[in-house]
Amino acid sequence: MLTGTDLSFRWSRRGPWILHEHAIEVAPGEVVGLRGPSGSGKSTLAAVLAGLQRPASGTVLVDDEPLASFTGASPVQVVLQHPDRAMNPRWTIREVLAEALPLRRREALVRVDEIVAEDWARHGLVNPDWLGRHPHEISGGELQRVNLLRALCAEPRYLLADEISASLDAITQTVLWHRIEHEVKSRRIGVLAVSHDSALLEQVADRIVDFRTP
Numbered sequence: 222m223l224t225g226t227d228l229s230f231r232w233s234r235r236g237p238w239i240l241h242e243h244a245i246e247v248a249p250g251e252v253v254g255l256r257g258p259s260g261s262g263k264s265t266l267a268a269v270l271a272g273l274q275r276p277a278s279g280t281v282l283v284d285d286e287p288l289a290s291f292t293g294a295s296p297v298q299v300v301l302q303h304p305d306r307a308m309n310p311r312w313t314i315r316e317v318l319a320e321a322l323p324l325r326r327r328e329a330l331v332r333v334d335e336i337v338a339e340d341w342a343r344h345g346l347v348n349p350d351w352l353g354r355h356p357h358e359i360s361g362g363e364l365q366r367v368n369l370l371r372a373l374c375a376e377p378r379y380l381l382a383d384e385i386s387a388s389l390d391a392i393t394q395t396v397l398w399h400r401i402e403h404e405v406k407s408r409r410i411g412v413l414a415v416s417h418d419s420a421l422l423e424q425v426a427d428r429i430v431d432f433r434t435p
């Protein structure tokens with residue numbers, strides 16, 4: 222179980238509290254929808270749960286262990302709304318993906334092509350032609366899918382998907398969520414799907430939590 226308890230957070234010492242004693246749980250093999258208005262603090266909660274931001278108080282446990290106690294790739298991977306901010310602009314897409322795999326660099330570079338060819342290209346989610354390009358040489362929606370693949374390459378126990386399909390057309394959105402559902406069923410990863418799109422969350426989530434503003 223991914224468990225956030227009594228989480229309080231503000232971006233600056235005098236700023237407003239974005240999280241105040243917030244709690245959230247995501248079980249393995251479960252998709253939880255996190256819904257709330259724009260600017261309410263959903264992405265902030267995801268960033269705290271992923272360990273990207275430290276809460277002023279509260280704890281994040283991953284299967285009963287403190288998140289901070291994990292070494293190597295984090296068991297909680299987050300796919301951000303603005304994927305361009307999360308990638309080294311000098312790396313090719315192949316290098317970005319290879320870096321996430323728990324393999325040596327040379328093997329990882331080969332494995333990336335296999336994963337894309339065997340699976341992601343077949344579903345039309347990632348095109349092998351993108352692998353030699355840099356992040357700014359593919360579209361925002363394409364980058365979003367690359368970023369999802371990168372997060373899954375790290376073999377997370379929990380995936381925090383922050384508005385990951387907002388920039389995609391309806392068909393690609395459906396294919397992408399089928400892909401996530403496959404990961405949930407086959408690897409029992411737990412997913413927190415963050416969105417203000419209630420209709421989408423009702424389709425993809427097992428249960429929906431409304432973000433509570435402090």
Ligand SMILES: Nc1ncnc2c1ncn2[C@@H]1O[C@H](COP(=O)(O)OP(=O)(O)OP(=O)(O)O)[C@@H](O)[C@H]1O
Nearest residue numbers: 232239257258259260261262263264265266302417
């Ligand atoms: N890096 C930052 N520094 C200061 N304030 C921030 C930062 N990031 C977000 N905020 C503020 O924190 C609040 C919550 O933002 P957050 O991005 O968590 O909302 P959200 O619910 O995810 O919104 P959206 O649905 O529009 O993405 C907002 O008022 C936002 O302006």
